[in-house]
Amino acid sequence: MMADDQILHGVPPSLSAAVVGSFAYLTVRDRLPTILTKVIDTIHRNKNKFFEEYGEEGIQAEKQAISLLSKLRNEMQTDKPMLALTDGLQDSESWNQYLQRQQRLQGDQEPVSWFKSPWLYVECYMYRRIHEAVWLNPPINNYDVFNEGKTQSFFESQQAVMALCTYLQEVSKNMEELSKNQLCEHFNKLLQVSLWGNKCDLSISAGQENSQKTSPIESLDSLQPFILVDDSNMVWSTLTSAERSGEVEETATGRVDIVLDNAGFELVTDLVLADFLVSSGLVREVHFHGKSLPWFVSDVTARDFQWTIKQAMAANHRWMSKCGAQWQRYMKEGVWVYHDHPFWTLPHEFCDMAAGAPDLYAALSEADLLLFKGDLNYRKLTGDRDWQHTVGFQTALRGFGPAPLCSLRTLKANVQVGLQPGQGEKLASLNPDWMTCGQYAVVQFFSLKSEQT
Known part of the structure; x- marks a missing residue:
């Protein structure tokens, strides 16, 4: 049965422009x-x-x-x-x-x-x-109408990109000497950088300039209170579960898939996180999923993905170009793999994926951890419905769970689940636009395995 069937018990209606003022x-x-x-x-x-x-x-x-x-x-x-x-x-x-x-x-x-x-x-x-x-209008039929904005967003975030690449190179130099706790600390920082990178979204600003100017690492402490749900520890324990099950300490979890959102600065935060996951030995390979056509103003296409790596390689900055060269090597060696699939640019919510795109669902099932970036992915995970804020994340997923998954999302649409009783009301009294202003964020995790234990 498809997700839009309103006869399903307890499933709220889809959000709609029919509600004037919403x-x-x-x-x-x-x-x-x-x-x-x-x-x-x-x-x-x-x-x-x-x-x-x-x-x-x-x-x-x-x-x-x-x-x-x-x-x-x-x-x-x-x-x-x-x-x-x-x-x-x-x-x-x-x-x-x-x-x-x-x-x-x-x-x-x-x-x-x-x-x-x-x-x-x-x-x-x-x-x-x-x-x-x-x-429908060749010869301009391959023109990406959003390319200029994506390119501009990348160049306007150069200082932040350089700071991030420098941080990664400093961490990489001492990687072998890091204790488990230090590794966890760096992972949490880069996960949060990837989370807040999601603020740079050109569709929410209707294509207005929206770039990252300051060092993202230095902003993290001040942003911490704005994370409404923080399941980072569950993400970390999923990554390190191979070690907990008594296998050799160096065993990498295997595979992390990142379902991408925006090009520009946000994509760089995702690449830096993926680089850390591989270079630290936490995972063996990272698979990226982008869009097969220009989408939601700033979403990543294959062209954006390759262009960003080339720009990093060609940068007149020692650590940025070193990162770019490393990323290119990962791609050549198959340590990083980029995919796009038509399902990502269909209107379906993700609980329809197993029936509508079984090949994609099977591919995602091979991952040990799925990271879903951004607001549109969150809307599709939860069906973009009028859920109560206290409804569990698992309930809103409605059976979707090919692998342990985590949503990294700054809030820019009025759907949010998994909050504590009273949390939504308190936020609404502080800021009536808390669900759409992009100031708040969630790191929300779900795994069938953890539900079964």
Whole structure:
């Protein structure tokens, strides 16, 4: 049974723009049209580039893509029905089936439209339609409309990237002399850096400049009180479980998978954490999962991933270029592996993965630990539903658990589970926007194994 079936007992409704004044409503009314306008401006600004590369054909493609995107913006702002995709790409049938299912769930009286449908679906649908508008217009059909922002975010965070690479190199020099406690301390710091790296999200700022200027390591103590759920110790014990079961101390756990979120500074925090996991001997290999098409303004694609490693290698900074060279070696040797899968850019919540993408679910099951970065992954983990804050993380996952998993997320959408009684109310009295302002974070862990013991 698919996750949207409201007949399931105890499952709250999806968050939706139908609730006037809600964050979902404000997103569909204000933030998404702003993002679309920026995409249109970006394509128009690159008109001369398209002409230089492709001549008159490039200009025609630019005009037609803008026309489709302007139509899309109008559909959204006037709450028109969602339309089937027409680009014939590999995933378009899945999208169109999802739309039909939404229509069945909603009943035939009312069409599935922007303000009346699940927010998660609507937002994902917009990015897929942006991709369609560009894809239908060769020769600019491989153009990443979000590339400029991602590149800018990376370069504006250079000081922080250098500080992070320097810290990693200092730790690496003395790695063999570190005690178990010191290793744990460094791991916790880098896990938190990866957590707070998630603040640099261009979709939440509607593409406005959003980069990391200060040394991330130095900020950690002041950020600690803003972590609402901190299961770091469970993540650490999962990583070191091979040692606890009496195996040789040097035994690496095996494999950690990181389901990535944003390019730019956040991706660097993920690469630094992955480097530490391997160089410390905690794991043998790290698998990264990115998006197969430009997504949510700043999400990582294969191109972003490779570009970031190349930029680090070419940096005019000793430790940054040393990190870049090491990361390239990891990729060549298969110690690091990058994957993308169409499921990550479908609107499904993750409890649908076992049925909808059994190959991906099986691949994730091979990991010893899964790290899900960021807000969109959290929304898909929990179904982006109107859960009570005190509902357990496991309950909200609704059966999803291919391997022990941890969500590293700064809060930018109004869904949060696993809090203590009264914690949500107290936060709301301190800051009414606590769920959407990006100031708070969670390190939330779940493992079937720990539930069974």
